[in-house]
Amino acid sequence: MFQSDFHRKKNFANPNLFNNSNPSKENGSAMQPTSTDVRPGNQEENKEQEEVHTEEHLLKHPLQNTWTLWYLENDRTKSWEDMQNEIMSFDTVEDFWSLYNHIKPPSDIKIGCDYSLFKKGIRPMWEDAANKKGGRWVITLNRSPKAEVDNLWLDVLLCLIGETFEHSDQVCGAVVNIRNKNNKISIWTANDDNKEAALEIGHKLRDVLRLGRQNLQYQLHRDTMRLSEMINYRDYNSQHCVDDDDDDDDDDDTHN
Numbered sequence: 001m002f003q004s005d006f007h008r009k010k011n012f013a014n015p016n017l018f019n020n021s022n023p024s025k026e027n028g029s030a031m032q033p034t035s036t037d038v039r040p041g042n043q044e045e046n047k048e049q050e051e052v053h054t055e056e057h058l059l060k061h062p063l064q065n066t067w068t069l070w071y072l073e074n075d076r077t078k079s080w081e082d083m084q085n086e087i088m089s090f091d092t093v094e095d096f097w098s099l100y101n102h103i104k105p106p107s108d109i110k111i112g113c114d115y116s117l118f119k120k121g122i123r124p125m126w127e128d129a130a131n132k133k134g135g136r137w138v139i140t141l142n143r144s145p146k147a148e149v150d151n152l153w154l155d156v157l158l159c160l161i162g163e164t165f166e167h168s169d170q171v172c173g174a175v176v177n178i179r180n181k182n183n184k185i186s187i188w189t190a191n192d193d194n195k196e197a198a199l200e201i202g203h204k205l206r207d208v209l210r211l212g213r214q215n216l217q218y219q220l221h222r223d224t225m226r227l228s229e230m231i232n233y234r235d236y237n238s239q240h241c242v243d244d245d246d247d248d249d250d251d252d253d254t255h256n
Contacts, residue, residue: 017071017087017103017104017109018102018103018104019101019102019103019104019105019108060092060093060094060095061092061093061094062091062092063090063091063092063093063096063161064163064168065091065119065120065161065163066089066090066091066119066120067089067090067091067096067117067118067119067120067160067161067173068086068087068088068089068117068118068119068120068121068122069086069087069088069089069090069099069103069115069116069117070084070085070086070087070114070115070116070117070118070123070124071084071085071087071109071113071114071115071116072084072085072113072114072115072116072124073085073110073113074110074112074113080125081123081125084116084123084124084125087099087103089120093161096157096161100154100157105146105149105150105153106149106150106153106176106178106183107146107147107149107150107178108146109178110178111178111179111180112178112179113178114175114176114177114178115153115175115176116173116174116175116176117157117160117161117173117174118172118173118174118188119171119172119173122172122173124173124175124188126221130172130190131172131188131190131221132221132222133190133191133192133193133221134170134172134188134189134190134191134192134220134221135188135189135192135198135218135219135220135221136175136186136187136188136189136218136219136221137186137187137189137198137201137202137205137216137217137218138184138185138186138216138217138218138219139152139184139185139186139205139209139211139215139216140182140183140184140215140217141182141183141184141185141215142181142182143181143182144183149176149178149183149185152185152209153176153185155208155209156174156176156185156187156205156209157174159187159204159205159208160173160174160187164204164208165200165201165204166197166200166204167194167196167197167200167201169190170189170190170191170194170197170198170201171187171188171189171190171201172188172189172190173187173188174186174187174188175188187201187205189201192220192221192222198218202216202218
């Protein structure tokens with residue numbers, strides 16, 4: 001699937017997300033021409049070779065799950081759900097790379113925006129039935145270089161679609177938050193009662209991504225929701241002239 005196909009996506013209103021550079025040839029997004037002996041005596045053999053090449057190029061490698069990429073464009077005039085844009089779903093390795101190679105990396109999207117990759121049918125929101133009883137492993141990147149954010153995000157995506165975790169059934173998806181101060185990458189899990197699964201996912205992340213202990217922490221969605229409610233109450237009070245010593249933080253990402 002190529003760039004023009006993405007622009008025709010019904011619910012997608014952010015064409016500026018797309019990367020205008022040529023797709024990478026390393027990941028199978030561009031085919032190399034093959035030479036064929038066209039002498040008359042070899043026509044049957046040539047036909048068989050062409051059929052083999054065609055089958056090889058058409059062959060796709062299925063993933064265990066279908067995944068959906070979302071883009072959140074920060075707009076305070078909209079609800080959180082309305083800010084979420086569903087970009088595309090895919091269920092093969094080749095379609096993943098086709099999508100990945102045609103969108104901007106996280107470091108190039110606007111401050112305050114997010115990418116999310118979730119199993120198809122799960123929305124990147126706490127309120128979704130698959131998420132509300134779970135939590136998330138959070139990787140905090142303090143003023144990290146652009147390349148670090150992009151590389152870690154790609155590694156996380158490959159962990160998800162490659163079913164790297166022993167308890168991959170407990171993984172709902174992942175989010176990257178691009179903010180002024182600290183960028184964050186989080187992996188969302190389904191059930192906080194399954195502590196064994198949550199710990200295994202955290203240990204695997206730390207090993208695969210080579211993270212230090214200080215960079216990775218687990219948060220329950222219900223605790224984060226309480227914090228969000230407190231912040232919303234603070235904002236309500238400040239708008240109604242109630243004294244509040246805390247300044248608004250434009251890096252807030254408490255909804256996800």
